[in-house]
Amino acid sequence: MTTAVSLTPTPAADRGALLALEIAGLVAVAPHALELPFWVVLVFAASCLWRYVIETGRGTRPGRILRYTLAALVLAAVFREYHSLLGRDPGLALLIALLGLKLLELETRRDYMLSVFLFYLVTLGSLLYAQTLPISAYALVSVFASTAALIRLNQPTGLARRQTLGLAATLLAQAVPLMLVLYVFFPRIQGALWAMPPGGGAARTGMPESMAPGNVRNLTESAEIAFRATFEDAPPPMRDLYWRALALYVTDGQEWFRGRWSRSGAESYTALSEPLRYEIVLEPTFKHWLPALDLPTEAPRGAQFQSGFTLTHAEPVRDRRRYTLSSHTRYRTAGPTAGERAGALQLPTNLSPRVRALASEWRARGDPAAIVQAGLDYFHSENFVYTLSPPLLGADPVDEFLFETRRGFCEHYAAAYATLMRAAGVPARVVLGYQGGEYNAAGNYFIVRQYDAHAWTDVWLPERGWVRVDPTAAVAPERVELGLEAVRRLQARGAALGTLPAADALRAIEPGWAESLWFRSQLYWDLANITWYRWVADFDKERQARLFARLGLDRLPGSGPLIAILSGAAGLILVYGGLLLWRERPRLDPTQALYLKFCRRLARAGVARTPHEGPLDFAGRSARRRPDLRARIDIITRRYVRLRYGPAPEKAELGLFRHEVRSFRPSRKRA
Amino acid sequence: MALATEKTLPSARPLLEATIERIGQVILGKEPQLRLALACLLARGHLLIEDLPGVGKTTLAHALAKILGLNFKRIQFTSDLLPADILGVSVYQPETHSFAFHPGPIFTQLVLADEINRATPKTQSALLEAMEERQVTAEGNTLKLPEPFFVIATQNPHHLVGTFPLPESQLDRFLMRIELGFPDRAAERGLLKGRDRRDILETLAPVLDGARLLQLQREAARLHASEALLDYVQNLLAATRRGGRFAEGLSPRAGLALLAGARAWALLAGRDMVLPEDVQTIAPAVIGHRLRPAGDEAERREVLVQRLIESVPIP
Numbered sequence: 001m002t003t004a005v006s007l008t009p010t011p012a013a014d015r016g017a018l019l020a021l022e023i024a025g026l027v028a029v030a031p032h033a034l035e036l037p038f039w040v041v042l043v044f045a046a047s048c049l050w051r052y053v054i055e056t057g058r059g060t061r062p063g064r065i066l067r068y069t070l071a072a073l074v075l076a077a078v079f080r081e082y083h084s085l086l087g088r089d090p091g092l093a094l095l096i097a098l099l100g101l102k103l104l105e106l107e108t109r110r111d112y113m114l115s116v117f118l119f120y121l122v123t124l125g126s127l128l129y130a131q132t133l134p135i136s137a138y139a140l141v142s143v144f145a146s147t148a149a150l151i152r153l154n155q156p157t158g159l160a161r162r163q164t165l166g167l168a169a170t171l172l173a174q175a176v177p178l179m180l181v182l183y184v185f186f187p188r189i190q191g192a193l194w195a196m197p198p199g200g201g202a203a204r205t206g207m208p209e210s211m212a213p214g215n216v217r218n219l220t221e222s223a224e225i226a227f228r229a230t231f232e233d234a235p236p237p238m239r240d241l242y243w244r245a246l247a248l249y250v251t252d253g254q255e256w257f258r259g260r261w262s263r264s265g266a267e268s269y270t271a272l273s274e275p276l277r278y279e280i281v282l283e284p285t286f287k288h289w290l291p292a293l294d295l296p297t298e299a300p301r302g303a304q305f306q307s308g309f310t311l312t313h314a315e316p317v318r319d320r321r322r323y324t325l326s327s328h329t330r331y332r333t334a335g336p337t338a339g340e341r342a343g344a345l346q347l348p349t350n351l352s353p354r355v356r357a358l359a360s361e362w363r364a365r366g367d368p369a370a371i372v373q374a375g376l377d378y379f380h381s382e383n384f385v386y387t388l389s390p391p392l393l394g395a396d397p398v399d400e401f402l403f404e405t406r407r408g409f410c411e412h413y414a415a416a417y418a419t420l421m422r423a424a425g426v427p428a429r430v431v432l433g434y435q436g437g438e439y440n441a442a443g444n445y446f447i448v449r450q451y452d453a454h455a456w457t458d459v460w461l462p463e464r465g466w467v468r469v470d471p472t473a474a475v476a477p478e479r480v481e482l483g484l485e486a487v488r489r490l491q492a493r494g495a496a497l498g499t500l501p502a503a504d505a506l507r508a509i510e511p512g513w514a515e516s517l518w519f520r521s522q523l524y525w526d527l528a529n530i531t532w533y534r535w536v537a538d539f540d541k542e543r544q545a546r547l548f549a550r551l552g553l554d555r556l557p558g559s560g561p562l563i564a565i566l567s568g569a570a571g572l573i574l575v576y577g578g579l580l581l582w583r584e585r586p587r588l589d590p591t592q593a594l595y596l597k598f599c600r601r602l603a604r605a606g607v608a609r610t611p612h613e614g615p616l617d618f619a620g621r622s623a624r625r626r627p628d629l630r631a632r633i634d635i636i637t638r639r640y641v642r643l644r645y646g647p648a649p650e651k652a653e654l655g656l657f658r659h660e661v662r663s664f665r666p667s668r669k670r671a
Numbered sequence: 672m673a674l675a676t677e678k679t680l681p682s683a684r685p686l687l688e689a690t691i692e693r694i695g696q697v698i699l700g701k702e703p704q705l706r707l708a709l710a711c712l713l714a715r716g717h718l719l720i721e722d723l724p725g726v727g728k729t730t731l732a733h734a735l736a737k738i739l740g741l742n743f744k745r746i747q748f749t750s751d752l753l754p755a756d757i758l759g760v761s762v763y764q765p766e767t768h769s770f771a772f773h774p775g776p777i778f779t780q781l782v783l784a785d786e787i788n789r790a791t792p793k794t795q796s797a798l799l800e801a802m803e804e805r806q807v808t809a810e811g812n813t814l815k816l817p818e819p820f821f822v823i824a825t826q827n828p829h830h831l832v833g834t835f836p837l838p839e840s841q842l843d844r845f846l847m848r849i850e851l852g853f854p855d856r857a858a859e860r861g862l863l864k865g866r867d868r869r870d871i872l873e874t875l876a877p878v879l880d881g882a883r884l885l886q887l888q889r890e891a892a893r894l895h896a897s898e899a900l901l902d903y904v905q906n907l908l909a910a911t912r913r914g915g916r917f918a919e920g921l922s923p924r925a926g927l928a929l930l931a932g933a934r935a936w937a938l939l940a941g942r943d944m945v946l947p948e949d950v951q952t953i954a955p956a957v958i959g960h961r962l963r964p965a966g967d968e969a970e971r972r973e974v975l976v977q978r979l980i981e982s983v984p985i986p
Binding site: 589592610641644646 | 895896897899900943944945946947948951980981982983984985986
């Protein structure tokens, strides 16, 4: 029957069903507009419209040739976009665009149902990009819409719109417990699904792997969040928030690279302050490095130390990563190895004479600490300007910056300073990372954005080891004390950097109440998102294992907790189902149960009762077959009939009946 | 019944047995049908006998009327019979300058509507409405029909020419439909050898009267039907409504008919309770004409009902 039904065309007049379907489709597809090329969503929406016009009888269905042409066009366009048809993005683009075209040929009920099921898949697809709170919440809305459409399709006339929506909501609500159980206990799929290559080149703003004039500055345009950091105890002051990402040793005069001194294993250092424990939630970078506060003590799982106390992860960070670290902000490091020392003194071959002359002037002072200070004084006193829009530099950026433009961003200062130090004989390296961050008081964590990207230097002093020196701070202390956003605001107000006392600077950038409300709400929104991530989206294999361990499930033998959980769940479902069946079981009253026992005994004696045989008929028949039992059968049947069908039987009757049935033990032999 | 398991009602049983015995003298070899007819009467229902002419339909009606002590009228249905011919007619009285209602033959305790399917639907429905409502409305006056009121309608099988078969909805008005069928050889020999049936009818003495019959009807309606039995009736009804064996399931009215018939049958059997067997026995007569097989199965209704019964376990 059902197959026959499923093949019958949906009545053409049922415009409501189409509308429900299209709404569900648009809801499912809409979030993809953010990630996929716009034309994909447009194709889908246009198809919806076209199909609706057809339904109203004002348009014609596209013929087969047109449909195939459109499908081929979609294929070609996706390929043109991604140079591939495989991978997450091209796959989703293809799915959505073709699903739109599929709407044009909706015919049977089966087509409708299939479309809805694919909408669920499209909804799932939106979670492939990110499982943030808004996206997850939206996915729920989308599932609701698809479910409502499904109900509408199965109830061609039955339910009012409110009932349909109500039923869909009820269904979803009923699914919640199961969803939670599955969420917690279902084996987490790590990597395979989520690390699906995005297809095509993923161009993202983020910390570059090398430093050239201008490429850190480019990041200052981006307010994208780089990572969030939560300290277990009181956070250190802003000026200590130097988040190391990369240590750069090699320079060609233009650009700085990491060089070949990377090595595994932590360099040792002596802590001079209490350890700070903190957790970092890193947004995808598609790079290997992991930011860590100056200086981390040990590498988190899956990561290892590179030279310069930087951490790299074995795999590029393709999705949000959460790791816990501890750092000491005061420290004394050991000396560099010979190789590292040589690397930290490497100079570009074409170092300009002016730079060389300046450096050798400082070198003459002998004491490395004095040289370091001389460099900072030079920046401070020589009319250098910290600016977010430095002039472009030519072939020898360090020389040009130091002696001509004197307007630069942090990377200019870091590069020039490190070059000068090296030329003056002090081992130095450039460190790329982030500085500062926005403190979210509501959630007690720092939000570090791309525009917090920063470059500074480490210099090596004989008695103190590697020392962090930030030449930018010598020029614009506000950058370090207040953050880049403050600098931007100060500059917008025409204030000169490095001149105002910190309190005045703060007052100068005091936001208005509306603005501060906006900031505050942003912070709360961020808190909601990150809480969602930490408690829900980031429930990965490792955390699941930890939960199982806490529940004592990890000690189970065999394939471990998974099997136990699954069989436990299956058992629970069976018990629940059994309970339902038990509750719905036909209640046999005692009379009937005893009578059935009597029938079973007679059956063993050779007379089986058919289910539709009345008691008197059966008694007559069995008495004819077994005349030897006639008297007993008569008595029992008479009693049964009175108990079961008679008016108000006496209580004692049942006892007698029970006795009669139990003592009824007919022999098998035929009389 | 093979068993004497029942508490017998003091007076009903011998009376009813005597009735059956007495009619059996006139209608030979048809005891099951006689019992059904009597049960139908006790259940305050009307009876439809469907069979060929000459098998004793009229004689049965006559005999019932005689033995039950009811007054009796026979209406021969023809294609030109009008409703007024059944219900009665108002006639102008020149003396009083008014209309006087002359009651028709329906104002009788036992009406034999002979060959009901020969009349036009209009006339048929006049009768059927009166049967259902047990009253006649004429000239704005509502006149009660006598109590007890019992209609035995006979119908020729449909394949005969010049008939208006009763529609399904009208068939529902009859509590039971039975067929008499040809007598067996022995019964036919008795018929051939015996006196003229009309003479026997003349001499037949009544066993009951109207008042006594009414009392029996009330007794039947009060007969105990236990929850278990009601379950069984409901299961039967449900079985006709699902599974697609029948074009339509049984109506609630059919359920009431089934129960009333079973009660009357139990009373006939002298029991003070209804048993599933009672339901099974009267079921072919009560629901046979209310069920239509799905599709074009040309099965006899009785067979269908039998299969239905066999498919429903007694709870």
